[in-house]
Amino acid sequence: MDKCACKGSFLDKLLQPTLLTILYQKPLHGFSLLKELEQSSIMDYHKIDPTGLYRTLKKMEHAGLLISHLDINDNTQPRRIYAITEDGKDCLKHWKITLTHYRNHLDTLIQSITEVID
Amino acid sequence: MDKCACKGSFLDKLLQPTLLTILYQKPLHGFSLLKELEQSSIMDYHKIDPTGLYRTLKKMEHAGLLISHLDINDNTQPRRIYAITEDGKDCLKHWKITLTHYRNHLDTLIQSITEVID
C-alpha cells in the first residue's frame, strides 16, 4: 500500500505539454528548464528527475516537436538550446483539447467517487 | 506524430479508482465490469482492453484492495466475483484527494497553455 497509485505517484504524463508551453515562449536549455519547472506552479513545485527531462527533450526533438543547437560560450559550459517547431506548436494545440477532455473525465470520476463514499 | 500523446492515447491510469468506485457499490465479476465500463460515462464510453482489466483486478486483489471468490453456477460459466475490502475503501478516499490535486494541477496547465497559444 505504501506506493499505491492512490497516493499520487505514477500519475504524471504532463511533462511534454509543460515543456511545449514553456518553449512556446522562449528557447531554453535543459538545465534552465529543470530549474524553471521546479520553481513553477505549472508542475506544482515538484522535484523533476533530470534524466527523465533530458530523455524527454531528446525524444521530442526526434519526433520533430523541438529543434536544438549547441550553445558554445566562453562563460558557461556548452549546452543544448531547445526551441519549439511549428509541429510542436500544433502539438500543443492538440494537447489543450486532450487535456480539457481529460479534465472533464476526471471531474466525472471525482464526482462519482464523492457520491459513493459520502 | 500519429500516435503522439497529445492525441489522447497514453493518458489514463484511472482504471484503478474507477474499479474501486464501481465495486464500492456492489461486487461484480470481470466481464460485467468490462461491459459496465464500456457503457458508462465514468470511462467516457471508451473501449476497455480485457487483458488490462483482468490483470488490474488480480493486481488489486494481490494488493489487498479487493477480494474474490469463484461463482460456480448452473446457468453460467464459472466466474470470479470481486468485492472491495476495507483497505480498498481507504484507498478510494486517497484517490479522491489525489485526483482532486491532479485536476487542479491540470487546470493550471490548461490555463497556461491557453495564455500562451491565444
Add this chain to the structure above:
DNA sequence: TCTTATATTAGATATCATCTACTATTAGAC
C-alpha cells in the same frame, strides 16, 4: 584547493497501456 552550482548522460527497474491471439462454455438461430 575544496565545495557548490551548472550541465548532461547512463543504466536499471517498475508501472501502465495497447495489441494480437488464444481457450472454453452457454444460448439461440437455422
Add this chain to the structure above:
DNA sequence: GTCTAATAGTAGATGATATCTAATATAAGA
C-alpha cells in the same frame, strides 16, 4: 444437430512513461 454470437477469461509481447542511483565534466567562488 450444427453454426454463430455472446459470455468469461488467459498469455505474451511491446511500447510508453516514471523513478532511482550514479556518474561525468566544467565554472565560479570561498
